[in-house]
Structures are given as C-alpha cells and as structure tokens.
Amino acid sequence: MPMGKLVERLLQLVPVLLGVSVIVFLMMALTPGDPVEIMIGDQNVTAQEESLLRQDLGLDLPLHERFATFLGNAVTGNFGLSFYHRRPVMDVIAERLPATVELSLVALLLALVTAIPLGVLAAVRKNTILDRLATVGSLLGVSLPGFWFGILLLMLFAVHLHVLPVSGRIGFSSEVQPITHFLLIDTLIQGRFDAFLDALSHVVLPAITLGLPMTAILMRVTRTSMLEVMRSDYVVFAEAKGLSRHRILFRHALKNALIPTVSVAAIETGSLLGGNMIVETVFGWPGLGRLVVESIFLRNYPLVQAAVLLYALTYVMLNFVADILYTTLNPRVKL
Amino acid sequence: MSAAADNAGGAAAVSDRRESPFLRNLGNFAGNRMALAAAAVVGIFVVLAVFAPLIAPQDPNETDLFRRLQPPVWMAGGDWAYPLGCDGLGRDILSRIIYGARVSIFIGAAVILLATTVGIMAGLAAGYLRGWVDVAISRLVDILLGFPYLIFAIGLMAMMGPGLQNIIIALAYKEWVIPCRVVRGETLAAREIEYVEAARALGASRGHIMLREIMPNILSPVIVVSTIRMAHVIILEASLSFLGLGVQPPTASWGSMVADGRAFILEAWWVSTFPGLAILLLVLSINVASQGLRDAFDPRFHE
Numbered sequence: 179m180p181m182g183k184l185v186e187r188l189l190q191l192v193p194v195l196l197g198v199s200v201i202v203f204l205m206m207a208l209t210p211g212d213p214v215e216i217m218i219g220d221q222n223v224t225a226q227e228e229s230l231l232r233q234d235l236g237l238d239l240p241l242h243e244r245f246a247t248f249l250g251n252a253v254t255g256n257f258g259l260s261f262y263h264r265r266p267v268m269d270v271i272a273e274r275l276p277a278t279v280e281l282s283l284v285a286l287l288l289a290l291v292t293a294i295p296l297g298v299l300a301a302v303r304k305n306t307i308l309d310r311l312a313t314v315g316s317l318l319g320v321s322l323p324g325f326w327f328g329i330l331l332l333m334l335f336a337v338h339l340h341v342l343p344v345s346g347r348i349g350f351s352s353e354v355q356p357i358t359h360f361l362l363i364d365t366l367i368q369g370r371f372d373a374f375l376d377a378l379s380h381v382v383l384p385a386i387t388l389g390l391p392m393t394a395i396l397m398r399v400t401r402t403s404m405l406e407v408m409r410s411d412y413v414v415f416a417e418a419k420g421l422s423r424h425r426i427l428f429r430h431a432l433k434n435a436l437i438p439t440v441s442v443a444a445i446e447t448g449s450l451l452g453g454n455m456i457v458e459t460v461f462g463w464p465g466l467g468r469l470v471v472e473s474i475f476l477r478n479y480p481l482v483q484a485a486v487l488l489y490a491l492t493y494v495m496l497n498f499v500a501d502i503l504y505t506t507l508n509p510r511v512k513l
Numbered sequence: 514m515s516a517a518a519d520n521a522g523g524a525a526a527v528s529d530r531r532e533s534p535f536l537r538n539l540g541n542f543a544g545n546r547m548a549l550a551a552a553a554v555v556g557i558f559v560v561l562a563v564f565a566p567l568i569a570p571q572d573p574n575e576t577d578l579f580r581r582l583q584p585p586v587w588m589a590g591g592d593w594a595y596p597l598g599c600d601g602l603g604r605d606i607l608s609r610i611i612y613g614a615r616v617s618i619f620i621g622a623a624v625i626l627l628a629t630t631v632g633i634m635a636g637l638a639a640g641y642l643r644g645w646v647d648v649a650i651s652r653l654v655d656i657l658l659g660f661p662y663l664i665f666a667i668g669l670m671a672m673m674g675p676g677l678q679n680i681i682i683a684l685a686y687k688e689w690v691i692p693c694r695v696v697r698g699e700t701l702a703a704r705e706i707e708y709v710e711a712a713r714a715l716g717a718s719r720g721h722i723m724l725r726e727i728m729p730n731i732l733s734p735v736i737v738v739s740t741i742r743m744a745h746v747i748i749l750e751a752s753l754s755f756l757g758l759g760v761q762p763p764t765a766s767w768g769s770m771v772a773d774g775r776a777f778i779l780e781a782w783w784v785s786t787f788p789g790l791a792i793l794l795l796v797l798s799i800n801v802a803s804q805g806l807r808d809a810f811d812p813r814f815h816e
Contacts, residue, residue: 193652193656194652194656197653198656198659198660201656201657202668205669209671317797317800318797320800321744321793323752323755323768323789323796324752325751325752325755325768326771326789326792329771329774329775329785329789330785330789332778333778333785333786337778337779448661451661452663455664456756459755460775471756474667474670475757482671486660486667489660489661489664490659490665494659497658497659
C-alpha cells in the first residue's frame with residue numbers, strides 16, 4: 179500500500195479517537211457521586227480542606243476546561259491517582275496488563291489453530307456429517323454465554339476431575355522472577371519447566387472460554403471463503419491441469435482463502451477485550467478486566483475511565499489493522 | 514446495493530397484489546423446519562415470560578433455608594414441587610428461570626425496538642438528506658463503533674448505576690448504530706430508483722418520501738438484522754447481570770442466577786447450570802430462527 183494512503187487512513191482516525199475521548203470523559207464527568215467525597219471516605223476533613231482537594235483535582239473548573247486537561251493528561255499517559263490504590267492509575271494498569279495480554283494471545287492462538295483446520299475440513303468435506311457438525315458447533319459457539327461456559331468447564335475439569343486449577347495465573351510454588359511479565363515465557367527462559375506447565379494449566383480453561391466465540395466465527399469465515407476459492411477459475415484450472423488435490427488445496431487455495439480469516443481475526447481480537455472482563459471474573463485471573471470490574475464497585479472512577487479509553491483506543495487500532503491487512507493481502511480491494 | 518434494487522423490483526410487484534414478495538418470503542420461512550422449530554421455542558419462552566405468575570410453581574423470591582441447595586427432583590432428596598432444585602437461599606430455581614425470562618425478553622425486545630426506531634430514523638435522514646446531516650450521523654456512528662460493546666455498556670452502567678431502565682438505555686445507546694448503518698446504505702441505493710424519483714417529481718414532501726416511499730421498501734433487511742441482534746442483546750444483558758451491573762436482586766435474572774451459583778460449584782452444580790441452559794436455549798433458538806428469516810427474506814440467499 180502506498181505511504182500516502184496509509185497516512186490518509188491514519189488521519190481519518192483522528193476525529194474518531196477524539197470523539198471516543200469526549201464520550202469517555204463525559205461518561206465519568208457526568209457520573210453521579212462526587213469523586214472528592216469518595217476520596218475522603220470516612221476521614222474527618224474541614225470544608226476548607228475539601229475545597230482545596232477539589233481545586234487540586236481541577237474539579238472546580240468548567241467542563242470544557244476539564245476536558246482539555248483530561249485530554250492533555252491522557253496523551254501523556256497521566257490519568258491521575260487511583261482512589262483505591264493511592265498510586266498513579268497508569269502504574270496500576272501497567273501491572274495488570276501483561277496478564278490480560280497473555281490470556282488474549284493464548285486465546286487467539288487457540289482459536290486460530292482450531293478454527294482454520296476445522297473450517298478447511300468443513301469446506302473440503304462439504305455436506306458431509308463433519309460439515310454439519312462444524313455448522314452446529316459454530317452456532318453453539320456464538321450462542322453460549324461465556325460466563326456460563328467458563329463455570330461449566332470449571333465444574334468439570336477443576337471440581338470433578340481435579341485435573342486443572344480453579345483460579346489464578348500460577349501456583350505459589352511455581353512463582354518465578356518477572357522478566358517479560360508473560361509467565362509462559364518467563365518460566366521457559368528460567369528453565370523452570372514445571373512452572374511452565376503449571377502456568378499452562380492455569381491458562382487453558384480461561385483461554386478456551388475466551389476464544390470460543392472467536393473460534394466459531396473464524397471457522398465459518400474460513401469455510402465460506404474456502405468454498406468460494408475452490409469454485410474459482412484458477413482452482414478449476416489447476417484441477418484440469420491434473421495437479422494433485424492436496425497440492426491444489428495447500429499451495430493454491432488456502433493462501434487466498436485465509437485473507438478474510440486474517441482480517442476477521444484482527445476485528446475479533448477487539449471483541450476479546452470485552453470478553454476478558456467476564457472470563458477474568460469467572461477464573462479469578464489477575465488481569466485488567468477483573469481490575470476494571472472491581473474498580474466499578476469501589477467507585478474508583480479514574481481507573482475505570484483510563485481503562486475504558488485504553489480499550490477503545492486498542493479496539494479502534496485493531497479495526498484499523500484489520501482494514502490494512504485486508505487491503506494489503508488482497509490487491510483487488512482498493513482503499 | 515443489490516438487495517435494495519431487488520426489493521424495489523419486488524415493490525413494483527406489490528401493486529400486482531397476487532404475488533406479494535412478503536407472503537412468498539413468509540412461505541419460504543415456513544418451509545424451513547429447523548427455523549420453524551426454533552421460532553416455536555422462542556414462542557414458548559415468550560409465553561412463559563408473559564404468563565409467569567400463572568405458570569411458575571412457586572413464588573420466585575420466597576426463601577426457605579430448609580430447602581437451601583435442595584437438589585433437582587431426579588437426585589436423592591429432590592422434590593416434585595421444586596423440579597430443578599433450589600438455590601442458596603432455598604428459592605425454587607424453575608420458578609426463577611420462568612420469571613427470569615421476563616427480564617431477558619423484555620430487555621431484549623425493548624432495546625431492539627428502541628434502537629431500531631432510532632436507527633431507522635437516523636439512517637433515513639443520513640441516507641436521504643445527505644449533506645451535514647449525513648456527516649454528523651456517520652461520524653457519531655464511527656465513534657460509537659470505536660467502543661467494544663460490552664465495555665461501552667459497562668462504562669455507562671458504572672455511571673448510571675444498575676437497574677432495568679438503565680440497562681435498556683445503556684444498550685440502546687450503542688445498538689441503534691447497527692440498524693442505522695443498514696438503513697443508510699439501503700436508503701442511499703433507494704433514492705436513485707425510479708419510484709423515489711417519481712414521488713419527487715409529483716411534489717411529495719421529503720418526510721413523505723422517506724417514511725412512506727422508502728421505509729416500507731427497506732424494512733425486510735432491517736427486520737432480519739434486528740432479530741439477529743436480539744440474541745446479542747440478551748447475552749449482553751445476562752453478562753451485565755452476571756457482573757452485578759444489571760437487574761438488582763431479588764429480581765430473578767438469568768445472568769445473576771448463574772453468578773449466584775458460582776459460590777456453590779463444589780456442592781450444587783444445578784444452581785448455575787439451569788439458568789445458563791435457559792440463556793443458551795433462547796439465544797440459540799433466536800439465532801437459528803433469524804438465520805431462517807434471513808435466508809427467506811434476503812434475495813442474496815435464494816438459490
């Protein structure tokens with residue numbers, strides 16, 4: 179893709195990002211409940227101290243000035259203090275982020291390695307019992323409420339069979355020095371294979387729960403596009419030329435059939451963000467999603483605000499990446 | 514857009530009353546046995562919701578600590594009066610599921626109705642009036658699409674506080690974007706077609722053209738999309754209730770019932786399992802029925 183187009187596309191994101199920030203700001207600014215009162219809690223303070231605190235936080239300014247401050251701070255990653263932790267919001271978020279990213283990546287990987295082969299298989303064996311099963315499976319996948327499916331998995335594998343842990347990211351005895359903060363990597367770097375297996379056993383069920391709807395969707399997309407490619411002229415021609423079916427499928431068809439899968443995967447990675455809140459709550463996963471849910475009940479609004487903005491920005495960027503991927507992989511589509 | 518063009522072609526046939534495309538499509542739908550069965554299941558849920566006080570065997574909020582975590586009827590200690598067992602407060606799970614259907618279906622229907630009405634109006638205005646109206650509406654749509662759905666709803670619920678009315682508002686705030694985009698696209702295509710031009714030439718007002726000429730012709734795709742979306746909305750409501758941000762206790766909602774059962778996964782699997790099964794069954798049925806609807810109504814799926 180030409181550089182000029184890419185820059186143009188990036189510039190189009192600016193009004194969207196600005197609008198997203200306005201909405202996030204208003205969401206919290208209009209929230210009933212005074213942040214100053216929440217901060218004070220049951221401590222004894224004079225009215226003067228209270229108004230000082232209000233000035234300190236800039237809450238006495240008119241709304242548009244508060245937004246300008248909010249935006250200026252947001253650009254530099256300053257979202258103020260977390261009421262509850264009494265530390266900068268960004269520090270608290272940074273601490274929790276690796277757990278969420280790790281879980282999302284494992285879920286994405288799991289979805290890709292199951293959805294693509296199953297989708298291809300369903301297309302190649304169209305209208306067989308296997309194809310029907312895949313169709314029913316994907317319909318179930320998008321209809322299952324994630325929080326319930328997670329609990330079922332817990333009851334089966336953790337409570338009844340005792341083969342997987344109930345919650346958390348790693349057992350106490352397996353804790354390792356944090357290097358990358360991704361436990362699956364850190365444990366391997368330090369040669370703690372036992373700890374790696376422990377971390378893996380913790381991540382399996384949450385990752386399956388998180389990745390299930392995505393697997394269902396990617397499988398459908400792969401199946402449909404594979405069927406389309408297999409009907410196309412060049413595949414028919416390759417067949418006529420006498421190339422082996424195997425060679426046609428893997429050398430010619432699959433490469434093109436995966437174009438929609440890849441861009442849908444990028445879009446669906448965005449929907450993992452919302453799923454994280456549910457899955458982390460079910461499995462006691464110490465990530466950002468659970469932190470946000472907890473913060474809502476603690477009325478820790480600066481943190482909720484920062485996290486919602488962060489999620490939205492990531493989501494917008496993922497959609498942008500999906501767009502770019504789709505156009506670069508598929509030269510027939512023009513921007 | 515080819516669907517709009519086909520619809521417009523279909524609209525021309527409406528004047529010739531013998532071959533109504535709507536009836537033909539309905540006929541297609543009726544021929545799809547899976548979809549029909551799914552629609553029947555949805556119908557049963559609606560009946561349960563409407564007549565819950567007559568159908569539910571017990572008072573859904575009556576606690577009885579002697580029946581705490583009583584197992585379902587087919588297990589030892591079960592009782593026919595409480596067929597699916599009781600929860601941690603001794604409340605009848607079946608009755609709570611029946612009453613919970615009210616919450617899911619009412620919220621699903623209210624959100625979709627509200628969002629579709631707003632979406633149709635906004636989409637018609639954007640697609641037909643163009644200009645700054647279109648720019649303003651399309652920008653707003655882009656911005657709202659910048660939020661992951663659940664996170665947007667969670668943010669709003671954090672701000673407004675839990676409650677039935679607030680869930681409907683929080684979900685509808687973003688949901689209208691989807692019918693709006695469909696309607697805008699269809700309207701853009703429809704405004705160039707002869708019947709709209711003819712109405713314009715006859716001096717019809719813009720309001721008349723949008724509501725009387727264009728809207729009836731673009732309704733099918735909107736209805737199809739709305740039914741598919743209803744399944745999403747029901748899952749979202751259940752998710753919010755599961756997180757404790759939805760309908761407040763003691764009102765029975767499927768999401769919060771599943772959440773209640775989390776405390777008892779070691780000893781009473783039925784507390785979480787049955788309400789979740791109800792969500793799955795309703796959402797699956799809506800999905801299957803709406804796929805049937807789409808196949809029947811969308812000319813692109815006719816083979």
